[in-house]
Amino acid sequence: MLAEAAHSLLGMVDELAERAHLESQLKEAAYRELVDPDEHLEACRKTMTLVLNELALIPNVDLADTLAYIGRRRVRQGVGMDAMLHSFRIDFQIAGEALFAWLSTRPPDITTQWTDFVLPLWRAIDKISVVVSEAYRDAETELADELERDARALFHELLHGTGPMSAVVRRAASRLGLGERGQYVVVRADEDAPNQLVESALRKLGHRSVWLHDASLLTGIVVLGVGGYAQLRGCLTDSLHTRVGASPIYHALEDTRHLVWLADAARDASPPGRHTVIMAAEDIPSVFVGAAPEITRHLANNLAASLRAARPPERARLLETVQAQLSGDGSPTTTARELYRHRNTVLNHIRRFEELTGLDLSRPADVATAVLSLRALHRLAPQNEPTAFP
Template identity: 30%
Template sequence: MSVARAQRLALLDRFPAAEVAAESAAWLVRRAPAYADRDEDSLRRELLAVIGPALTALRAGTELSASEIGRCEEFGALRAAQGIALEPLLEAFRATTRRAFDALYATVRGEGGATGPAGPADAVVALELTSAFWACCDTVSLAVVRGHRAHEAERVRADQEHRTLLLRQLLHGELSADWVPTAATVLGLDLRAEYRVCYAVPAPGRDVAELERALRPHLVAHLTEPGARRLVGLAADPPRDTAGLPVGVGPPRPPSRLHESLAAARRGSELAVAFGLARSVSGDELPLHSAVLGRPETGAVLAARCFGHTEGARRTTLMTTLDAYLAADGNAEEAAAALFVHPNTLRYRLRSFTAATGLDPSRTEDLVTVWWALRHAEATGGPT
């Protein structure tokens, strides 16, 4: 064994680890509010569990092993589990490190320094040991912080999963009356208040993230479901601005009856997406549109009657013409202007449609047939 290594081991043998842990534990209990209710003896043992691996690495002249770093991470996770925030944890680490360095410095001075009996090599050994000490402290602190943050992240994730589960059960009416107040407290809901369920599915080519950005300012709680192609949340008031996105909104209900609002919000969302309505839609707002969605077989029959005699571009032109005519409440001039065609061109298209189908959009019954067929085509992805 070299002289320098022998001197290094001799210094570390004299390092008062137990004394440093005891002094640090006593200081933390007396001076650090986050540790005021902690047992001093337990705290001393926990500090020793961190100091021990550091001393082992210093004695070997190596970096901390993976298992030693793991124990430091476990220490950080333990503090997080005990409810000690990161800042108080770092304050305690700094206080312990200062005492450890003071003890190391006193040990070196006790050996006599460069003029002591061990000879001139003592100064070099002391400097190398001090440098290794600080490097080891950095490694330990990073591991402790990493363990603390990992535990906090896991706790936040678990809390979020718990909130998501409670909200999902509340929305589906799966909680007993005894559990509703607990769920409301966890979710920050007022049992005396009423909330509207907002249910949104992105339109083709749009993203759920857009929905979340648009609706989050209006929501008091919402489901966080990774990978879900929908957004479900609660709002105290109906969202006025949905950033041009389709959103179903249910009627106001207390926390115990949110499942009623959810059913209506889902219907509103189906209507908004199916008919390209870039706004908030309530479940009972468009009863005729709901009927179109609920009777697809009827829509298919009517669409075949209205448009079955055409295909391709001619079918698209016919549907666009009829849709504009209905939107203009039967005003040929207004419909022609919307389509950028001459009114006579539009009238010719309507006469051709009547000749081919026997349907006259100026008659009420035939107009309803055409409207239903157009809405069915719209809801099923056809051109309008």
């Protein structure tokens, strides 16, 4: 009897589809705003045909393909799954009402058999709902993968592309959630860094950021909020337990391509495996060391060779004293206080360092050489007697 009713209603598919279309347009804003009316009407016609064929025991050879197409279309149109399933329920409701209306026109002894309609109708509805839901979820995954690939390509173009920047910047500002102007910092870290952790930590502090794992590196573009550069350093130190380098602040997104090398140089100023955060704007000597490996090797080798005449314990003391002296305010008194040593001991260490290296730490040029040489020796410590370090 149900098959007979479904057969008879197949001739009314257009009318039933029109009712379902109008009802969905009325009750679902997503369908009014995101789905072309003619396309939705055709989808209602197909759905209604599928339901009735299922009940009429007519093979639906294209059931999965049809429903998969509808599910994929709704994902790409931005229709939520709840809205889509509500629209399908409207289709099912109108089909069910038509079936029971047909049953009400039958003789009295038949009209009482409405329960024979309920279970098969429910099974048909459940089957179609499951198929379209699975298709929707699969399409969501596909779309997310496509968007991720697009975002990665866009991020890579922003960092390393060679084409015109204007179009890339506009797309990046929109797709990655960045403005075209603001306070930006590029961050580069070794590949094992957990970007979700740092992104969440930055967001809590009011800083937006986007991150990309690429070519064994983690790259981030941070849009600074209140707190700025100093707060960024603390967050990177707490969140990324590896080598990290950050560029100076810049104000146009299109300059990202020209600033990323500074972040790389800051990161490369430390030996691999160290947990360090170097901010390029605050430590130019380290950036120089990271950016110029040949000069770095030359300076480190020269300093190591000069200090080889001293025994290892003495080398360690000299390096500790001179490092403190050059990192502070230049006062031996301050250095002595910091190292808990007598001022005369500090002066003796400085004189001994000058004697061994030929540098005069009262001359600015020699101070610059000493600072860079110490940074270089630190950078290449695994190859240059790490025991020389305190």
